[in-house]
Amino acid sequence: MNHQIKNYNYRLLSLALMLLCCVAQAQVTDKYPADYAGDRIRFHALFIWDPNAESAHVEFDQQALHFFHKLSYGEGFTYDVRTECPNSLDSLKRYDVVVMLNALPHDADQRKAFEQYMEQGGGWIGFHATGYNDKDTHWPWFNEFLGCGTFLCNNWPPQPALVEVDTQLHPITRTLPKEFVVPASEFYQFSPSPRDNKDVEVLVSISPKNYPFGIKDIVLFGDFPIVWTNKNYRMVYLNMGHGDEGFIDATQNLLFTNAFRWISLPSVSSSETPKE
Amino acid sequence: MNHQIKNYNYRLLSLALMLLCCVAQAQVTDKYPADYAGDRIRFHALFIWDPNAESAHVEFDQQALHFFHKLSYGEGFTYDVRTECPNSLDSLKRYDVVVMLNALPHDADQRKAFEQYMEQGGGWIGFHATGYNDKDTHWPWFNEFLGCGTFLCNNWPPQPALVEVDTQLHPITRTLPKEFVVPASEFYQFSPSPRDNKDVEVLVSISPKNYPFGIKDIVLFGDFPIVWTNKNYRMVYLNMGHGDEGFIDATQNLLFTNAFRWISLPSVSSSETPKE
């Protein structure tokens, strides 16, 4: 089943129009090269994490909250932090982007609210265990949304890895090198791979040069995307998110920043690079 | 007006001659590949910072002081730290290099002393807000020295960025990759750009691939040099310097090290790579 985004969030649309006006105005008046928000709040974000998750997930999540907090300096956006997924669409609709840090909806109400939010054009970024699902998950919509099958295997322990940027044409990857080394994390393979889904655009993958990949649990082969978007939704999944090295690397930090901006400010960051 | 450096610091000249002698001697005797300082102190440095600056500048400055302190291990150079710029040339002339960390001369005496120091061949490295100036600065010499116009715009919040190395032929950039990602900082555009100044050599620039660049305040276009030297002085300006990620990246640390050595030991680091 191939969903299309049917209902756009009105706040996002008006925000986009407002931004376009600002850009147009700046270019008409004096070609000032910057769009300053001033007192405008560009968007609203919700971060969800689980303080009772395994400690390596909590380590990543707490560092992630600090990382995104620093991106909020000056209140270009406001944000809330929760430890449970909201169980109503109304709660979710207040946010332009929902960032799930090793956490995802548990019960039927939370799942339903999240499905409705995304079907109506909501924005989502999921890290690491947020994408974990297996035969006991019993949530077919989530696989359709994520764009791939269930968890297949992982490397253990967490370690750095050479990754390949599948396309440098996307706003998320335009500023990344073609290949780079990401800091230590555990990585998941899914089956079927998201690359087999024609609605998915794979952005970053574990290089096959890493095989055999792992010390205790060793991944020997297989297609290994770790960052992708399902083009039927406003979403990005990032498989990083395990341990205390998630934010030591400038290049990975840029990847995270780009993903956050692309989802939160689609009208700005999806545009072609403006010309003077 | 095109200044040329007229008066060389005698200490530097004698230091240079001494080093050349050591190198020559080593090559004559047994081709020993290293020049050891032993008890010699190669140069004297002054670091200036402002403990009352905004907290993100103080964070960078304190980390910078630790970074340069580690470079002083073994006393290859001595250094002092001040929180105000000296107000006399005599105070400045004791140093081969003055490093301004988000700080610059405030009053007329400090400005005059600094002008004289630089005109007489002094060495300078300026980070980030040290280069900030606008219509209220009223210090034309500083713009002539810096080699560009006033502050034009900035990204906000601080974030990592893809940068391009404009030339790999310079001693400061010879060991840097052609492109790399610098860790999170705020970056300034100036107008006119230093690239428009024929006396300036631009070393590193923000890549246009970053556009639109920012989340709250978004730079949309424009020439964006961030590291350069005005060839009329012994100086390097580095636009990095905001927040707590300034020293997390080995490549940026090498850029800072190279810049510090090029200014502090011009006879050594400006030379062609010696051949065995």
Add this chain to the structure above:
Amino acid sequence: MNHQIKNYNYRLLSLALMLLCCVAQAQVTDKYPADYAGDRIRFHALFIWDPNAESAHVEFDQQALHFFHKLSYGEGFTYDVRTECPNSLDSLKRYDVVVMLNALPHDADQRKAFEQYMEQGGGWIGFHATGYNDKDTHWPWFNEFLGCGTFLCNNWPPQPALVEVDTQLHPITRTLPKEFVVPASEFYQFSPSPRDNKDVEVLVSISPKNYPFGIKDIVLFGDFPIVWTNKNYRMVYLNMGHGDEGFIDATQNLLFTNAFRWISLPSVSSSETPKE
């Protein structure tokens, strides 16, 4: 004198066979892409450091112990930590890999035990000062084992450096970029260089672009390998290991991880990349 490894450690051989069986089985049954250890312990490691070494070595060593501890999560391997080298072969034979962190055998018994261990196929990784030796060392076997002559010179202070990967065909370097910047360390040149030894495979070298290299003590020229293996032994020497920046860089962390796996799991990591 050209030693060849004569006696393989039986444990390693049986481990290798067991792993090969697992792989073969997985491919036959359902092409499951991963080899999980389950309750199996893949190997046993010994880490040796010297708490009385100079403080910059202790800083590196303690961070290294934390780094390798994280690689042991899930007990894919067990490990012991000692502050003295064992003085009997029996003590060493319990380990598949011995990692010497700025520490090496001191007295005759320790040296003899280590020689026997390596000659019988033991695994070794040495960091930084572990390789230091000069005219007062009086241990000819060690130079034959290390594959190079005595210490010749070093840069001072520790600083980042551009390095060249000499071959990307080796399991240790297959996932590294051709050139990258390593974080700050002190580096040693040896004379004769290990590259002059036909039994040595040099993996990573300081790029000549760094010359003149240093601020107090400046290396001017010379062949400068920093990671290599003597193919007559199961060993890797890594010259990094001085100061508190040894583990800030994802790419260097991957180099260390690859080296540790190649020595500890030779049958796995030396193999060609498996095909699905």
